[in-house]
Amino acid sequence: MDNNTNNYLADFPALDQQVNDERLAYLDNAATVQRPRQVIKALTDFYEQDNANVHRGVHTLAERATKDYEEARKKVQQFINAQSSDEIIFTKGCTDGLNLVASTYGEQNIQSGDEIVISIMEHHSNLIPWQQLAKRKNAILKYIELTPDGELDLTDAKNKITDKTKIVAVTHASNVLGTVTPLKELAAIAHQHGAIIVGDGAQAVPHMAIDVTDLDVDFYAFSGHKMMSPMGIGVLYGKASLLREMPPYQFGGEMINDVHRDQSTWADIPFKFEAGTQNIAGAVGLGAAIDYLNNIGMDNVQKKEQELVDYVLPQLIAIPDVQVYGPQSPAKHTGVIAFNINGLHPHDVATALDMDGVAVRAGHHCAQPLMEDLGVTATARASFYFYNTKNDADQLIKAIKETKEFFNIGTI
Template identity: 90%
Template sequence: MDNNINDYSADFPILDQQVNDERLVYLDNAATAQRPRQVIKALTNFYEQDNANVHRGVHTLAERATKDYEDARKKVQEFINAPTANEIIFTKGCTDSLNLVASTYGEQNIMPGDEIVISIMEHHSNLIPWQQLAKRKNATLKYIELTADGELDLADAKRKITDKTKIVAVTHASNVMGTITPLKELATIAHQHGAVIVGDGAQAVPHMPVDVQNLDVDFYAFSGHKMMSPMGIGVLYGKAELLRAMSPYQFGGEMINDVHREQSTWADIPFKFEAGTQNIAGAVGLGAAIDYLSNIGMEKVQQKEQQLINYVLPRLVVIPDVQVYGPQSPAKHTGVIAFNIKGLHPHDVATALDMDGVAVRAGHHCAQPLMEDLGVTATARASFYFYNTKEDADQLIKAIKETKEFFNIGTI
């Protein structure tokens, strides 16, 4: 492992503690990331110096808060290389963003007999909205299957996406197996058939450079809390011509142009999709998280995670009675690794690892159709971020071996 990549763990106060008398190793980053001091400071400064409601206020605090909020929108635009800032909509999170598309563009454009195509490895957030839309509209929901090694089957995608397809909604990176999806190729296939493509970037934007123009996605959703911002803030990117043609998702203040007794007109994008008081502090925190990541460089973030996976995955797959799901090659992985220990329930595994200070997640990871496809009800999941270290990886491997020994599972 290249030691020239900086160790950023000192910027994260929460990591400097012990759990169950062991050094904390936080490997639940796919669920939520930790916050560096820089983000925490930005939140504190906002609440101590600039806290006010945004837009229309003419007093100094309102003007400062509005600038903070819109500066954050600009930072998001530049971070994912969207053409304009008005194509960036702030939401509650990735789930909210995906529901917005299903409830607006989907409601307006899906008709009986149309097809919606997703993959079998989708998070429920990018599955249930389309499942329910298909039911409401008497449309057909189709699933792209996986290859034997856990990658999206591009050949199957070409079969499933047809001229009847109106929406293709696919994760950019799996929250279970760390599989990276060929989103750009899928966008090309979708557009050849006249469909729009929706990218779920929750597990991609925090971990790799993302360029929505290069990907040519029509919509792209992600959460802030997985990239070190406060919880409760998310982003929906959409192409301007599509957003302008869509009806508002919610109604109330901030999203109107004119309101009369019998009718109302809507503000232009992005404001017509941001009804009511938004999570202003969350947006400020997201902007600070983007500043932090940009200062490192997303190429270096991805490189650091790749080095960690290069180090830990080969050691994990050779442990007897440990089953790793998804690609076995580190080059085909993000920092997410799903695994089981033969004979142990994943919750027991996670509890045992926690006794060794290692925080992982166990369950179906909001991906039950994928679990069915894998033939399991749940897995344990270790997920790395750039602030993790080689020592964290060593402690994970040691804890897994000690767990096997404690439960007398096979050989060590």
């Protein structure tokens, strides 16, 4: 598999560089991934040849831009197996999509005393919108806890989701613990109680095959930049029956049907949720990223990342004075690995690793309630993508050992 990865590496110009006179090992993929030349070219071609606004013009460039934009929507639909392209709304990103649901469906359907259920491992993007909705509506926000090894506690979920629950919002894959949640089972539980379920797919869609129809989620949001598209583009999937009943999120051009002095009517879905000029080039780039991933095959993407986790996680766990969070079994772990070195602040760890050319993230990873649950303020986090290699993993392990030695932490 590494031979294939070497072929992919040629497509990613940002990976072919040195940092601090060391070979770059880019392991910050949970924050954002690098872009292949094919996506960069699609973006350049759009601006050089097809740059125009969509849906409004009848001239050639406008028609080409509209065609590219709507073809990207269809690619997204097929990529996640939605029933219709009408169920695909382009957003600024995953955060924007989750806020859209909270500010429309949530405002419309949550009443005083209703329950909203999320998990303790949520990214702030899938926590604060529901927290604030609960405050506005005098609703009750409940948290599903974790098992001792960092997986979502399905038994606790069954206890927390009741007939009073109206919304369940859960990450599909944790951006800290590397845990994949049983989203399909959670959807079934939510629906048994008459609730809808919202999936945060930011850390799932780039890494595994997603079928929203099979999952039976009501809404599912994700970002493009974590799957090689330009920044500033994302997707919200929603079941058409729900989207049609929801009020618009923003008002202005493009999302209207008729406007008069004292009243307006809205366009059909998905357009009533896409006010103003959208990130057209971003959508085109997202379509190109999907083409690239389809060419590899999502099963191959997941297989490659699993091989890397199988290789690096046991080595990391075996280093004395290194604490790894989340499942300790590679089979239960995505390419996101959070860790700490005893006695060192994660920011110092990340700075030291950077001196060895290894790019990782340090901080609370927009998951402060989870950090509190883990009993830490922050962690370092290495995160892998399909273009990473065992050389990157070796460089990470070597840099951690050298960091421990430099700071005289325990034994190597």
